Amino acid sequence: MSYLLGSISSAILICRIFGLPDPRTSGSRNPGTTNVLRVGGKLAAAATLLGDVAKGIAPILIATELNAPPIVIVFCGLCAFLGHLYPIYFDFRGGKGVATAIGVALALHWPAGLLIVATWAGTLAITRTASKAALVSGVAAPIYFYLTTPSVLQDSYPPVIAIMSLLLIGSHHKNILNLYRGDEYRFEDSDKGNTGGLETPAEQKKPED
Numbered sequence: 001m002s003y004l005l006g007s008i009s010s011a012i013l014i015c016r017i018f019g020l021p022d023p024r025t026s027g028s029r030n031p032g033t034t035n036v037l038r039v040g041g042k043l044a045a046a047a048t049l050l051g052d053v054a055k056g057i058a059p060i061l062i063a064t065e066l067n068a069p070p071i072v073i074v075f076c077g078l079c080a081f082l083g084h085l086y087p088i089y090f091d092f093r094g095g096k097g098v099a100t101a102i103g104v105a106l107a108l109h110w111p112a113g114l115l116i117v118a119t120w121a122g123t124l125a126i127t128r129t130a131s132k133a134a135l136v137s138g139v140a141a142p143i144y145f146y147l148t149t150p151s152v153l154q155d156s157y158p159p160v161i162a163i164m165s166l167l168l169i170g171s172h173h174k175n176i177l178n179l180y181r182g183d184e185y186r187f188e189d190s191d192k193g194n195t196g197g198l199e200t201p202a203e204q205k206k207p208e209d
Contacts, residue, residue: 002059002076006083006100009090010051011036018044024093028185032095034130049099056080056103064107071156077104081164085171096171098134101164105141108157112144119144128186131175138168 011023011031020040023031027038033052037045059076068076084100086092102120106113119140124133142162149157169176178184 001062002079003083004088005055005059006080007087007089007094008051008055008083009087009094010048010055011095012090014044014047014051015040018047020044024090030095031090033099034185052084052095052099053103053106055084056100056105057107060104060107070153071160074108074156074160077108078160078164080104081167085167096134097164097168098130098137101138101141101168104164105145105161108161109145109149109153112141112148115144115148116141129179129184130187131172131179131184135169135172135176138165141165 009031011033015021015023015036018040020026020036023029023035023039027035029035033045033049036048056077059080060073063073063076081097081100081104083094084097085094087094098120102113102117105116116137120133120137123136124130127133142158142165145161146154146158175184
């Protein structure tokens with residue numbers, strides 16, 4: 001159930017509701033909050049963000065209400081995250097999982113979740129680059145969980161969060177290449193009419209990001 005819930009693409013649904021272009025064929029062609037911001041503006045992006053965070057929170061709350069053991073609870077979060085990355089409803093081509101991972105972290109252990117949110121927001125404010133914020137907070141997430149979770153949860157939460165972090169970093173492999181080349185999208189670029197290298201001729205022919 002967690003995987004099926006995670007497979008619901010907030011970006012695609014919000015764009016359909018708002019009458020916007022399909023995020024899989026517009027902008028960076030990634031069905032996530034940042035691309036919805038590019039193609040649809042702040043309101044649509046905020047709705048997408050809330051939807052993606054919520055589908056990370058919901059499975060954790062349901063599993064907790066059912067008195068599932070910690071390892072089952074954290075695996076429900078992992079399955080929701082995998083659903084976002086590889087949605088069964090959309091040919092297993094999903095987003096990069098940042099918002100859903102944040103939802104999972106907040107629901108699992110809110111002190112670690114808040115530290116992750118603060119790291120993401122701080123990095124974004126300094127660099128103005130969403131991928132850098134995602135990568136830095138992804139690396140920090142297992143550390144925060146290891147340092148803040150009670151000892152009884154050390155064998156379940158931090159290892160699974162580390163798996164999620166590796167998957168999140170892997171989902172940003174194209175962004176890492178863009179960062180290496182120096183043409184990754186920055187939020188200032190949209191104000192200047194610059195796509196930050198995300199819509200090069202090669203990428204326009206091949207819908208990948």
